[in-house]
Amino acid sequence: MHKLNAIFGQHNQLNQLTQQAGEKALINAFWLTSVPDFLADHSTANILNDGVLTVFATNASVASKIKLMQASLLKALENSQKTIGQFKHCKVTVIKVKVQVKSTPKPRTKRAIKLSSSGAQHLNRYANTIAGTPLGDILKKLAAKSSE
16 A cells, blocks of 8 residues: 555645545535535535635525525534534635536437237227217228238
């Protein structure tokens, strides 16, 4: 393990990335310990810059809930900052909320529905019993079309 740390410790870019990842994890942990569970499940804190905490919400309703609760959330964050030692440098004055939109799923291709041959025969028999009516004519066409 020491060899890996020695090798990875020589690369500045890797050190910067691990430091940034650690900072983001700390900021998110700060957010998660301070907010109610229903908000913690649907939001993540990502950036803390000059007292502005940027929070990503999974949808607009969560974002509006965070905006409505901003005053109480700021008090909870301040309380966590004072009581938990690892968060003492996390000073938050404003919460900025962004909705993180997920990409839209690919639409499902609709499968062509086919009438079975036995279904077409039953439909044809019923059409013969009501022959001469508009419904009978339509059912006869449908049975003929599906048997092709």
